[in-house]
Amino acid sequence: MSDERVLQIQRISGHPGPVPGRGTQRAVEVCKYIDVTTCIGCKACEVACVEWNDMPFRETTFDNTYQTMPSTEWNYWNLIKFAEHERDGSMMWLMRKDQCMHCEDPGCLSACPADGAIVQYQNGIVDFQQENCIGCGYCISGCPFDIPKFNQATKKVYKCTLCSDRVGAGLEPACIKACPTGCLHFGTKEDMLSLAGTRAAQLKSKEAQGDFVMPNAGVYDPQSIGGTHVIYVLHDITKPELYGGLPAAPVIPPSYTIWKWLAKPTGLAMAMFGVVDARIRRARPHACPAWGTPAPSRLHAIPALVCGDLLHALAPVRLRHLLAVALSLADAHLRRRADDALPAPLVRPLLRHRVSLPVHQLVRADDLDKDRQQVRPAHERVRLERREA
Amino acid sequence: MTNGWIDIKNTDMMLIMGGNPAENHPCGFKWPIEAKKTRNAKMIVVDPRFTRTAATADLFLQIRAGADIAFLGGLINYAIENNRIAKDYVLNYTNAAFLVKEGFKLPEDGLFSGFDATGASYDKETWNYEAGGSVGPKVENTVATVGGGAPATGTPNSGATGAGASSSANGKNAAGVTGDQHKQGQEPSKNFEKTAPPSNGKPSTPAAATSGKDLMQSGAGGGYQSQGPVGAAAQGGPKPPPSLPPNIAYDFSLQHERCVFQLLKKQFSRYTPEVVERITGIKKEDFLKAADLFTSVRKDGDMKKVATIIYAVGWTQHTFGTQIIRTAAILQLLLGNVGRAGGGVNALRGHSNIQGATDMGGVYEIFPGYLKMPNPADTDLATYLKRTTPTVSKVDAWDSFNYWTNTPKFMVSFLKALYGDAAKKENDFGFGYLPKIDRKYSYTELFDYMYQGKVKGLFAFGMNAVAIGPNSRKNIDALKKADWLVVCEIYEDETSEFWKAPGISKEDMKNIGTTVYRLPGAGFAEKDGTFVNSARWLQWKYVAVPPPGQAQLDQEILARIFLKVRELYQKEGGKFPDPVLNLSWSYTNPKNPSLSEVAKEINGRALADLTDEKQPGVTIKAGQQVPGFAWLRDDGTTMCGNWIYSGSWTEAGAQSQRRGTEDPSGMGVYQNWAWSWPANRRVLYNRASCDINGKPWDAERRQVWWNESQQKWVGNDVPDFKADSPPKDHMGPFIMNPEGIGRIFAPLAAFADGPFPEHYEPMESPIKNPLHPDQSNNPVAKKYKSDLDKFGTPEQGFNVVCTTYRLTEHYHYWTKNNPMNVQLVPEPFVEISAELADEMGIRGGEKIRVSSARGKYEAKAMVTRRIKPMMIDGKKTHQIGIPIHWGYRGIKEDEGKTALDPVNMLSPSAIDPNAYTPEFKGFLVKVEKV
Structure with a gap:
């Protein structure tokens, strides 16, 4: 069962009048911390996301990259963005897990005209309530990170929920659970900022890193939108755009x-x-x-x-x-x-x-989803049989 | 692995080469990351491609596929030249001071002494130590003085010490074993004076072996002193194989020109940074940077820091693969990193249970526990044991445990497990029932014989023979000639539908007479049992879902086949029914034996009441599980399916099911989690983590140490040593070698292609070997002579170096049947450099054709800057890489979207002479636009 204190509403889209219960209590703010310097692009988080949210198979095509698809989709909320860069003759292959950033000041929510289609819980999670969504697409243009995606069939918009269902039950998000290297962390915003700060300091420390020091390492928690509930440690905080187009100073239009x-x-x-x-x-x-x-x-x-x-x-x-x-x-x-x-x-x-x-x-x-690719009948049959068994 | 996955977190320096753990072992890769985060460990990645592992590395070097020995040899040269070696360790724990026989020749011209061109093999007579005592000036800081005591513990030597010629299929785990209950090693260590115990070189007999009451085990992983593995070593005549001298000549000043250290120095002095650059394509300054970084753990004589080497099949899959691992082992011995937490030579195993398969005799030339297969010359058990049981060979003042002395106990117990009551002393415990191998029966040999029409049928259980082997076309054509084929799989695969391979027309299909039987097996989550991981842990797993439809558990399929065959033998007799009729099959449900019953059988049990004079009052009653291999006997009173697993399922229950998370030392030892062979030791050779006085080299990472008051070795890990052998006895820490020390020089038949590693070019190479152009390749690498075994040359237009590998998103040839994985990486591709793409005038996503002398492969190009052309011996050389995961069966394939050849249509059947691994990495192709 969801813990109501964890999922206490903070803000509601398109809602006139006061938010129920607002100000009566302040739940702990949650945060996902992604240490990009230790991400190995294994895509376990992608698979965990698809499986936990029971999302349908999506046709992909080869696109000269290891990246699964060009951007997140309505049924693919978690995508590792791969970017190759060469600097001073040495190669960098940056892998950044892209998903909803759960902004403190969410552009999607600000933009949304439908009452209750987007809510922000007091713990910082920004969640879409599809039953209230009118499919206007304002949230899509309101998002500085290009995250929410429209489903042609249901005429609704979807995105990462930070596993509000799991978090509400006291669990970590599915992606965190699946991460094999421990590059993903989940906890209170305070704790995560502290962890991230320590890691960034370690990367910047000449003493610790010797010749391999990263003087520009830093924590990505853009204040232009009040901070986010997903934060990164980047090798080079001065150039977030290198990481698959992460905006240096995201703003709501x-x-x-x-x-x-x-x-x-x-x-x-x-x-x-x-x-x-x-x-x-x-x-x-x-x-x-x-x-x-x-x-x-x-x-x-x-x-x-x-x-x-x-x-x-x-x-x-x-x-x-x-x-x-x-x-x-x-x-x-x-x-x-x-x-x-x-x-x-x-x-x-x-x-x-x-x-x-x-x-x-x-x-x-x-x-x-009319675009859904039919699994080859034989495989489907096997799957069904297995399920029955 | 000499160490284990978690132990990597204890390291200060990682060299990851010939492996791509971030992509292929992502779960284990958390420990390298942990070392970086908690210890500021540095990571050097050397690979032909900038991989996802490289993305997290501190230093990446792009190397030409197949140039690994040159690189590692360069590191050895650098370490010696710059005095960055662990002097005490090298002197006391390796054979650096031992003298090599006169007549031994280093391969300046590409050949060691004793080469026989006609048989493409070596006479290893001179690959031996010289007999005699000290020849050099007396040196103070070696221990010496006293030896004594008998052997106590054992450790199989794993690939690390470079024993294992025969070791595992891919040369990875040469397996180290050790006994645990050494505690009982009583042997009041007698102090000899300078005179060594006269081990007179007499081969130990079973009786002699038993007399060493220690019962510890020990295994010689591969470097038995006598003749090597049947396959690898000379097939030659009955000449008795040379053996190691019992009393080795040595020079502790390391100055003698024939001492191992001087030979090593000379051998690798040719691997200068300039030569390294010519061969590997790594720029001199980059190489020096890496060399300086890696050897910095021994800067200024410091012994505290530790470096580890991590590799996988990127090293083994060469015609000199085992020797690459040898080079790494030598480097680690020189730096004093073997046996220490955060050190070692660590093979990452690429399947969930490949370690278990190897331990259980998955390779044709070994039985479970790395016991050797008998050959036709082994007319009886005594002859066999004489050949396979090594005798002590050591320096006079030192002591050697030589754990493989216990071979007879392990072998007889194994025979008792096989034949039960039919194994009696009178019939040599059924030794006569065992098959004797008269030739090699590796995978490639089998297919070659099948292609020649000599092998008529094949059981393929859980292996996609067509796709996994080299030269797939030959494998497909071979299967066409077979009478029958049985495939047990969870999907229809390339092998069970080999007749559907591209290029076979409907007409051709009519002419294929092979009868194919398909057996639906169970997937890994549909059965219980153990997985043995890279860290040698036996971990019990439980059934997640029942097998679907008609699928059956593997053991049920095998049992029913066996029972049917036995029934036929009972009814019809046959040439030699005894081995089948006498096989012990006493399971509760003979048609479907439970795996826990089998696991108990593997652990072994007492067949009569056992007592041990060293443990008065302790009796193992008949029928009870034995507590460990120390209790195994050679008189038929014990049975054990695999001695190295003995202790995994005792009277206390299944140790593999333990899930204790206590880690008092904080070093990730987790003694109560699952069970690690041998004897639950987590780091092999851990005696070497202490100096000669038994004190840990690093007081902060204490594994084991000598406790003076208790007069025994104690620690956070189980000591891999004779527990009561005091440091003053100077027993060598590498107890599975008859010398007791780590082998920088691997004598006699340890390896088929030389006691030292030497750089050879891959069988197909863009250049002639710069070290010796007239002997470019490994002279004893195995090639085949069929019309489909062709090799290409640069002159024929095959001038691009090609390597093959796996991706994180797929698992071999299975996951192309799973929508989720297909979604992650939908299609095959070929990774090529941007420069090559420019030269060819193609862009990413366009189709290209890759062809070798053997076949072709078409796929879309992935154009990337993560691969770059290199200057190899002054010649601009391109490299490409192809992931292996596709074929002609799977979701996309069946939709007709990506039907194509398996990538192994391209690779050659060129085989490492030690481990019989094909050369999947570094063969020649040409690349064209389609």
Whole structure:
């Protein structure tokens, strides 16, 4: 059973009014510490992630690299990024485990217009609640690390949960459990920062390293987003970009930070209309040549984006503010939630029915993935037989 | 491994070469990382490619595949030239001071003395010590003075001391064993004066052996003094093999021109940094940097620090593979790193139980416990034991345990395990039932015979014969000629469907008459039993899931075949039914013996009440499990399936099931976790971790030490030594060698290709050997003569050096059947350098064709800067690498997406003469754009 103290909500996306229980207690902040200097790129963490989260097989193709795929995917949340660099004639093969950084100030959450689709627990974990996700994709553009990924079939966005289910039960995340070299650590943010700091100091110490000292070694915990709940020790903290494009100073796109309290309720409202709109179109695909045939996957998100942009343009005349406030108020009576409610459902069923996908699509994402590669029937059969046995 | 996985955390310096532990042993690689984190240990990685291991290294050097001896020889030269050797250790614990026979010649021209060109073999007459006592000036700091006592403990010598010519299949584990209950070694050590006990060179007889009541074991891993392994050593006539002199001549000043140290110095003086650069392609300054770093553990005579050498099949898979390991062993002996925590020569075993397979006689020339297979000249047990039981050969004032003296006890107990009541003293304990090997029966030999039509059938259990062997085309064609083939596997594999290999048309298939029987076996998680890891631990594992469908446990399949065969012999008689009819098969369920029953049988039990005069009051009752190999007898009163495992399942229960996590010393010894052979010792030769007075070289890493008040060896580990032999007796720490010391010079038949290592080029090489162009290759490496055994030359256009290897993401040829692994690395590829890609005008992801004199291989190119062209002997040389994991059966293969040849279509059947390992690393190919 989840320990509620561990998964106490800190922040909720698209949510007007106070967060239930906020400020009443402060759970320990958790943190994953990745010592990149001891990562061997074995991908045990990738496999553990796929298996713990029971994610379906994903077709991959050879791409002139040891990296499993170009970037994280909706069903592949943990990816080691391999990068080759040559410096002063010597080779470096950098392997960095890429996953959600669980930012203290999460861009995805700031950007998300759907009430309760993204929550941040007091322990720092940023978690997506797919049942509340409206598939608008704002979180994708709001993330400075390019982590959340959209699933065409379920029209929802997915990412690493820092194994909130395991952490809630007092376990370490699956990737940590699987790591063979001990390059992955998990604990309180305080402890992890201390461990990482010690390791960085060791790498920087001429006395300890002799000729192999790494003067630029350091801890990656970007303060531009308030720090992260996944931190790295890098050989060279001055050039994080070398590690598969880790941003030196990640920021949430300004449009989200500036307008996050105003634009989001508006966007939500517009998204509601947009979904209705898209459904109409989908029912009559040929009626709307401008959108092309069968509804593009993110179609329902587009009206919201369009509206958002319009509002943005209207900002100077303050129309946006007015509209936003009005809509929020209009929406308020629909959202009455018990104060003790935990993450989901944060939205009343009626609302959920209207803003998100039809119920029949709320089944397991795995079963809906049309891209899923069929395992060769014979192998499938063996697997089934084994399961039965 | 002489040491163990966890022990690596105790090191100060690592040389990882011929292995890629981060990729192929990722779980064990936590310990090198631990050493880096907790001790600031330095890691040097030498490899043809910049691997994932190299990514965590402090220093990486790219070497040409097959140039390892040149590199290591260069290190030896550097250590000697710069006086970075462990002087006391070398003097007292190695044969550096021993004199070599007159007439022995170093291979300046590529040949040692005694080469016989017609038989491509050596007469090893001169590869021996000189007899006699001290010839040099008296030197104070050697112990000397007293010897005495009889042998006490034993350790099989593992690859480290370079014993094991015959040792394991890939030369990795030459196995070291030691007895544990040495505690009982009573032998009031008599103090001799200078006169050595007159070991008169008489071969010890069983009787003589038993009289040494010590019961300890000891094994000569491979370097028995007499004739070597049947296969490796001369097949020649009945001439009695030369033996080691009982009283070796020595010069403790190390000045005599024929003393081992001077010969070694001379041998490796040719391996200058310039020569190293020419051969290996490693720039002189880079080599010197590595040499300085590695030997820095002995800077200024310091003995505290320890360096380890870690390797895997990147060393063994050469026509001189065993000699590469020898070179490493010599280097470690010179630096005084063997027997010490954080030191040793450590073979990483690439399968979960390959160590167990080797220990249990998985190689054709050995029985379980590294007992030698008899050959046709062994007409009776006494003859066999005389040949295989070494006699003490030592320096007069020193003592030698010579643990293999106990060979008769181990052999007779083994025969009792095989034949039970049918093994009686009157019939030589059934010795006559044993097969006698008249020739080599290694994997490549078998397939060569099959290709010649001489071998008619094959059982392939848990081995994908087509894919794993060299020259797959020959293996496939050989199987076509067989009458029958039985494959026991968990997947349909390349072997069981060899007729589907690329290039075989539907028409051709009609002409293949081989009957194939497929037996569905059980996977590793579907059965219990033990795994023996690289650290020699026997660890019991439990069933996770039952075998699916019709799949059966391996032991059930084997048992049912055996019972059927026995039934046929019972009914029909046959030429020689006795061995089959008399085989002991007394399991509770004969059709499906439980593995715990088998494990108990391997441990051994008493067949009569046993007492030991050294342990009054202790009686092992008939039927009880023996506590260890010290209790084994040569009179038929004990049985034991594998003496080195004796002690693993005692009356106290299955030691392999222990999971104690206590580690009082903090050195990762974990005495109560599982059970480590021999006798639960975790670091072999650990007597050498102390100076001659029995004090640890490093007081902070104390393994064992001499306790003066108790008058015995005690410690955090089980002493690998005769427990009551006081330091003043100067018993050598390498108790499995008849000399008692580590062999820098490996005499007689220890190795087929020389008592010292010498750099030879791979069978296919881009250059002539710069040391001796007229003798470029190993003169005694084995080649075959069939029409498919072809070799390519640079002149024919084969000018790229190719090496093969595994990836983390796949496990041999299995995981291509598992979606998760396929997802991680979906397709085969060939790693080539950016420079080669530029020359060829290709980009990453484009298909290329790699061809050798034997076959071709097509796959996409992975263009990388992690491999670079090298200047080899002044010639720009490209290297490429190919992972081995694919073939023509598997998920992607069956979808028609990546159907292709196994990569071993390219590799040659060129064989190491000691371990019979094929040369998978470093053969010649050409690369073309498709």
